[in-house]
Amino acid sequence: MNHQTATLERPSDGEVEHDETAALIASDKVEGTSVYNEGGEKLGQIENFMVGKRSGRVEYAVLSFGGVLGLGKNHYPIPWDRLDYSVRLRGYVVDIDKDRLKDAPSYESERPPQFGADYAVGVRSFYGVPY
Amino acid sequence: MNHQTATLERPSDGEVEHDETAALIASDKVEGTSVYNEGGEKLGQIENFMVGKRSGRVEYAVLSFGGVLGLGKNHYPIPWDRLDYSVRLRGYVVDIDKDRLKDAPSYESERPPQFGADYAVGVRSFYGVPY
Numbered sequence: 001m002n003h004q005t006a007t008l009e010r011p012s013d014g015e016v017e018h019d020e021t022a023a024l025i026a027s028d029k030v031e032g033t034s035v036y037n038e039g040g041e042k043l044g045q046i047e048n049f050m051v052g053k054r055s056g057r058v059e060y061a062v063l064s065f066g067g068v069l070g071l072g073k074n075h076y077p078i079p080w081d082r083l084d085y086s087v088r089l090r091g092y093v094v095d096i097d098k099d100r101l102k103d104a105p106s107y108e109s110e111r112p113p114q115f116g117a118d119y120a121v122g123v124r125s126f127y128g129v130p131y
Numbered sequence: 132m133n134h135q136t137a138t139l140e141r142p143s144d145g146e147v148e149h150d151e152t153a154a155l156i157a158s159d160k161v162e163g164t165s166v167y168n169e170g171g172e173k174l175g176q177i178e179n180f181m182v183g184k185r186s187g188r189v190e191y192a193v194l195s196f197g198g199v200l201g202l203g204k205n206h207y208p209i210p211w212d213r214l215d216y217s218v219r220l221r222g223y224v225v226d227i228d229k230d231r232l233k234d235a236p237s238y239e240s241e242r243p244p245q246f247g248a249d250y251a252v253g254v255r256s257f258y259g260v261p262y
Binding site: 027085 | 160161180187
């Protein structure tokens with residue numbers, strides 16, 4: 001994940017540091033953040049993200065959006081490495097168009113997968129992210 | 132983080148798998164989970180946790196509790212590796228007593244630190260976790 005987050009804090013000398021980048025981000029700040037494709041089209045928002053219990057590594061963030069009648073497979077796990085932060089859009093950008101997204105690993109809110117190592121490998125494979 | 136989480140799902144053969152361990156945990160499941168010391172004394176709960184934007188690694192979870200009059204330095208970052216999950220307590224256990232915790236890195240809710248790499252190193256150092 002590539003957060004080019006410009007903090008909005010104003011240093012004491014009065015100069016705005018547009019390119020200042022904090023190294024860490026809070027989990028609850030990621031949740032609820034909007035997600036766009038490279039065309040600036042909004043895809044949905046980050047519902048939550050999955051962390052390896054032992055490794056402490058974020059495997060993927062879950063993009064969610066209202067499906068048809070609020071039903072359907074509207075949860076899409078996306079590898080952390082494939083999410084870039086856009087200061088302009090104030091949200092994450094993932095390089096995938098909506099048509100391609102239809103074939104991506106996804107699940108219904110009511111039917112989450114087992115989230116095992118195999119599932120994580122499948123997600124990485126779809127998005128071309130090496131393990 | 133060592134989650135010995137027994138899932139409560141019942142496999143199709145009817146046998147309950149008490150020791151089944153899912154590899155991943157959802158971010159919003161970690162948030163709000165109680166934290167105990169090794170004596171079973173409740174210290175507080177996980178408020179959120181901090182993730183390296185580029186690395187995708189969880190640096191530490193933030194233990195919070197109501198301070199005196201709800202004020203004071205009541206936010207304690209604890210390295211992910213130092214949190215173990217107790218199925219019995221249904222919460223995380225960290226091997227530190229309350230007296231020792233007083234000397235741990237901490238901050239007020241209203242005055243969060245910069246959360247840079249230096250801060251993360253300080254936290255790891257206090258808890259004896261190698262980088």
